[in-house]
Amino acid sequence: MLAAGTMMEASPLNFAFMGRKLKVVLVGTGIRGITFWGKRLVDTYSDTLEFVGLCDINPGRLAFAQNYMGVKCSTYSNFDQMVQQNQPDLVIVTTTDSTHHEYIIRGLELGCDVLTEKPMTTDEVKCQQIIDAERKHNNKVIVGFNYxxxxxxxxxxxxxxxxxxxxxxxxxxxxxxxxxxxxxxxxxxxxxxxxxxxxxxxxxxxxxxxxxxxxxxxxxxxxxxxxxxxxGSANTFRGKNCRDCKHVDNCDFHWDITQSKMDMNLYVNNEKHDGYIRDNCLFREEIxxxxxxxxxxxxxxxxxxxxxxxxxxxxxxxxxxxxxxxxxxxxxxxxxxxxxxxxxxxxxxxxxxxxxxxxxxxxxxxxxxxxxxxxxxxxxxxxxxxxGGGDKRLHEKIFKLPNTQDPFDRAxxxxxxxxxxxxxxxxxxxxxxxxxxxxxxxxxxxxxxxxx
Incomplete structure (x- = not known):
């Protein structure tokens, strides 16, 4: 647990490991989650932390994430079940922005500190709910501002x-x-x-x-x-997606996702589970x-x-x-x-x-x-x-030197x-x-x- 203090004012990074590894769970196994908040932490900080659970609504991405990150922890589609079974110290939230508040608030309610990708949430109502939840519970929220x-x-x-x-x-x-x-x-x-x-x-x-x-x-x-x-609709033509488009020859924005092994394995191979298309048309009218x-x-x-x-x-x-x-x-x-x-x-x-x-x-x-x-x-x-070197310094502060004083107040x-x-x-x-x-x-x- 983060060090006690005034709920809205204390540094959100001031926690100690208490002689053991920090137990971490990750919810949301998209590219940002499994790389920056996943594999990089496993490769760099396995001496101070361990992943005890991964959670996602897409079972294909979840299986890929476990293998890519090189962890043997259990995987879940149910967030509450993951937290209750593993009692983590820290929940890392890297889901779609509009769902951040759900996992931040529930993580606090279940007794965890929460680290969320930016943005913290997407509207003022959800923002107020997060503020109220942190005030109510004896845990803290960290926002991953690497810049x-x-x-x-x-x-x-x-x-x-x-x-x-x-x-x-x-x-x-x-x-x-x-x-x-x-x-x-x-x-x-x-x-x-x-x-x-x-x-x-x-x-x-x-x-x-x-x-x-x-x-x-x-x-x-x-x-x-x-x-x-x-x-979006400002363009005069559009297609289904970049892989299946008749406008390839006259679209300056055409992107061949098949050239990216990571995107194919993480997204394309798992479209059947939730319908998410990674190479959608830039000009689709729903934008x-x-x-x-x-x-x-x-x-x-x-x-x-x-x-x-x-x-x-x-x-x-x-x-x-x-x-x-x-x-x-x-x-x-x-x-x-x-x-x-x-x-x-x-x-x-x-x-x-x-x-x-x-x-x-x-x-x-x-x-x-x-x-x-x-x-x-x-x-x-x-x-x-x-x-620009911000990523590693943010991680170093959170997972290696959480109790050191920062003269620039970057937490x-x-x-x-x-x-x-x-x-x-x-x-x-x-x-x-x-x-x-x-x-x-x-x-x-x-x-x-x-x-x-």
Missing amino acids: RWIPYNTKIKELLREETIGKITSVDFNWYLNTYHGASYFRRWHGLRQTGGTLWVHKATHHFDLLNWWLDSDPMEVFAYGDLEHY NIYDKMSSQIKYANGTVVNYSLTTYSPFEGWRIAFNGTKGRLEAWHDIPYRKENPLSQEELHALEMTQNLKEVEGYKPMILHHLWKDHETVQVPMERGGH AGVRDGAMSILIGIGARKSIESGRPIKIAELTDLEPREKRL
Whole structure:
């Protein structure tokens, strides 16, 4: 059990192993679950943890997961049965986003700590239910925000905390998904708002959490625009799926899933169990999320943020600029005209997502401007694999060094998970209503000028 403390304020990572291995169960055996939260933990932390159960509604994926992860634990289709029979210390939730709340809440009720993939959930009602459940039960929720742990992002946090550019007044933040990564969301269940909450929630939760953490404040109000103009019904033709499509020759987005052994074994071979199609058509008419998004966010400390997310960019990366009373900080990632990069956009996406890469050593710059002075370049050591080195650092904190003090406060719990998704939920509601949405309208959490 995590160390006792005030339910909503204590660090969610402060637990001890008590002289034995941490007993872990995993619910949801899709690609993220069995790789990042599965095989990587088995390969790296088997001295401190053991998987005692795997759970999924798809028996084929479940069997593949057990073999791929290299574990001999029991498998289940019934979550309660798995938890009651194994009495785990930690439940890891990697199901579809819209079902996260079910397993988070039930895990807490059954006496477990819970680690959930981002986003914590997909709407304000489910969010409030999770908040209430953690308050009621003597266990904690961890949200797996790996982006905080990327060294480059941590350096931004350090410079802002030291008030290198004074008090932050405004931020411009632009995120670009290329036609490999961005398109992939529209092939999968993420293309349906009822399962993924739209990319305002599923993807942008990462970005909003970074903003909340960097600015050390809570969001207070959001106004947004969004539309579906590129994927889904916006296209003039569509097919059944990429494997069975008559438009292969004139579709720039055609993806041959048969070239991926992992996707074939995990998904295609198990379609018969639940009907989930991994290579769905990007242009099917049921897609009901946005592919272009723009918002303005006002924070409790007065900072105003302009944010945008593009899902069909020629390149993958992001740019951010913090304006302060003493200067300006500019940072970016994988903007192609900023540097020479021999890798294609497809290779960059594969490299960023993999967990088994040799790290690329080097440095990445950010620009620090001071009023009335010349700018300076800050060089930050960089890594390429595993989301810029964030993945391994998050795991190290949770499973190897849970009780060490982190000067950058990167551990994320329920309040962090809530404040990140509430911006996206508010943005979605703003588009639908045409008005600004106050974050305090959504749950009983009151925005704070300074995070605790």
